[in-house]
Structures are given as C-alpha cells and as structure tokens.
Amino acid sequence: MGKLNIADPVRSEYRLTGIGCAVLNNAAFAVGTRNIAGGYQFKVGAFDALRRVLTIAEGEMGKAAPGMALYLWTCADDDDCPREVKIAAVDVEKQEITLDRDLNLTAEQLKTAADWIAAVVDLSREASAIAAGDLCMATGDYAFASGSLTLASGLGAHAEGILTEARGNMSFAVGNMTRAGGLGAVATGTNTRADGMFSTAIGAGTTAGGDASLAAGSGTEATADNAVALGFRSKATARNSVAAGSLSEAVADGAAAIGYRVKCAAKFGAIIGRYGELPGTVENIGALAIAAGEQGAERLAVLIRPYKAIRNPLYPQDGEPEFLPDPDFSFTVAGYFLPETVTAPGNSLVLDHSRAGRWKITPSASVIPVLKNWRDGDRGEIVIYNGGSRVLFPSAWRWIGSQPSLKSAGVDVFTIYQVDDKIFIKQEMSA
Incomplete structure (x- = not known):
C-alpha cells in the first residue's frame, strides 16, 4: 500500500475539519477546535x-x-x-x-x-492518530484523544473526557483529570492515576502506582507491585499487600488490613476490625489479628501467631537480623473466651456442637441427652436446673467418678468429653 500524498487537496480536506486544528502526518485526523493529531x-x-x-x-x-x-x-x-x-x-x-x-x-x-x-510534522509516518473535540492532542501511533484537553501519547492509547491523559502504550484514560501512564494502564473516574504497568485506578482521587496494582474507591493508594487498595483513603504500599475499608494501611509485603483505621506492618500478616495495629515484629510474621479498639485506645481482641522469636546466634554480623522466626503456634484472646450457650426446651436435649458448646435446660419431661456433630477432642457443658429424675444419661457414657443424683430444686453442672468414639462425663458442681 503506497503512502498518502499530503499535498493532495482532495485527501487533505477529509483529514481536518474544524478551527485551528493541525494534522502532522498523512494518516492523522483532527475534528473540532485546536486539536493536534499525529506527527x-x-x-x-x-x-x-x-x-x-x-x-x-x-x-x-x-x-x-x-x-x-x-x-x-x-x-x-x-x-x-x-x-x-x-x-x-x-x-x-x-x-x-x-x-x-x-x-x-x-x-x-x-x-x-x-x-x-x-x-x-513527520510525513514519513504511516501510523494513524485521531483527535476530536476541543484542545486535544493525539501523538501516539494509532492513538485517539477526544473531549476537551485530552492527551493520547502512547501507542494505541485512548484518552476521553476532560483533562485526561493516556501516556502509556495501550493505555486507557477516561473521565475527568485521569492519567494512565503505564503500559496497558487504565484510569477512570475523577482525578485518578494509574502509573504502573497493567495498573488500574478507579473512582475519585485514587492512585495505582505499582505494576498490576489496583486502586478503587476514594483517595486510595496502591503504590507497590500487585498491591490492592479499596474503599476510602486506604493504602497498600508493599508488594502483594491488600488494604480495604476506610483509612486502613498495609505496609509490609503480603500484608492485609481490612476494616476501619487498622494497620498491618507484619509480613504476610493480616488484621481485620477497627482501631488496631499488627506491628512488624518477627513473631508477627504470618499472624492473624482481630482488632476491636476505640479512637485513642487501639487493641487486638484476638491474635493468632504461627511463630515465636528466637535470638539469631549470628547477630550482629552484617546482614544478620537480631531475631529469627521459629515455628510455635499460639492463640491469644483479650477478654472472655466463652462457648456459645443455648437454652434447650424442657422436653428434649440435643447437644448439637455445630451450634453451641454449652446447654441449659429445665426439664419438663423425661429427656435423654443426644450428641450431634461431635468429634474426637470435643467438650461441652450441660447446666441442669431442677433435674431430679427427669434426665436420663445414656448407659454408654462413662462417668469420671460416680454418677450423682440430680437436684430436684437446684442446679447441676456437667462436662462432657469425647475421646476417639467414647463419651466421658463428669460432674463439676451441684448446688
């Protein structure tokens, strides 16, 4: 296919329509006011x-x-x-x-x-470009800029709206004051910026700076590779980190912070809830925390750690940390650790471990306790009010100590254990 002749007036009149436009090579087109295309x-x-x-x-x-x-x-x-x-x-x-x-x-x-x-002007250029609207500029090969004050400078770039810029190759910027600067980047909404390769910024005032990063919502920032920031002013600033919710921060590699004003500085750790922080200590690597604090009083309600910190015998040699992680699982609860309690009807007693771990009953008729969804290692508690002779325990259950008589007017408390496929029962108190 031969080159177009820019001096051909018949061809030229179809390439430029409007006021003050300029087309800088034969395959460029400009429509509107003061638009620039090609070159x-x-x-x-x-x-x-x-x-x-x-x-x-x-x-x-x-x-x-x-x-x-x-x-x-x-x-x-x-x-x-x-x-x-x-x-x-x-x-x-x-x-x-x-x-x-x-x-x-x-x-x-x-x-x-x-x-x-x-x-x-570059008459040797064969790649097309299109600028349409008002004060738009499409200089990239096969670029398209439309609207008002938009720029498409990347190869195959597309800019549309007002004050949008598609600078990266094959990038896409649409909306108002959006900028797609990375290869294959996408910026949509208002005042969003996607500078990383294959990054995406959506919403209002969001920034996706890392490669393959995603920022969505309002004022969120995903500034590292593969980082994700969602919600309101959340920040994911380390590789493969995730921050979601409102004012949450994930600042360590692989970290996740989800909720309101929570921060995770522990590598591969995660925190959810409100008003809490998981520090970046050795023992917090891969930890899971549930925050339940208040403004000015941050706290962790639950902390699960897979490691403990041990001193590094090579410290303080160059490049050697003072502490190393050593596998040691721990589960910490701040406050009460209570089983779910249900009140059974007076004429039946089904101990369903998928629903509770503690049962209360005031028997109105003869009842036999029936276990449901129990497994080796389970334990549960029965609280019996005014039981008398109306509770009949299964004969297969093994008593730890002697089997007591129940109070006709009072309370008896029992603990049940399952070991393998055997059931053991023990009276804890009677009053």
Missing part, C-alpha cells in the same frame, strides 16, 4: 525557561529543524495547552531544542517539564 513525538526531560531550551529525553533529533512548528503539551492547568511554537535552533549533540519565544509559565507549571510531550 513525530518527542518526550521532554527538562526545560530551561531563561534560555527557552527543551532538553529531549526521548526522540530522534533529526526530525526537528529550525523554522518548524512544534506543538507542545505541558500540563493540565496550562490554559494555552496544547501550544504551537517555532523551533529557533536544534542541538543534536546536547539533545536540545531552542524555542523562538518564552512560554510564560508559572514556577509550578515549569516543575512538570519532565512530563511534557512535543510533536512536529
């Missing part, structure tokens, strides 16, 4: 405002020449963006392009120079 793209590394010199970070300097028009995308709050300026001089050795006039940008705007995109 040869430069990535700017720095700008010397006093000398009016752009330092080019990426691009063939031979594509630029004095007298050529240069189209420049600076930053979102530049009211004159995209700008059209003239090239005054080109220094191939220093990778510098001197402009013919000042840009008159503020100090804050000048700080963004490392992100600027520039383009010039």
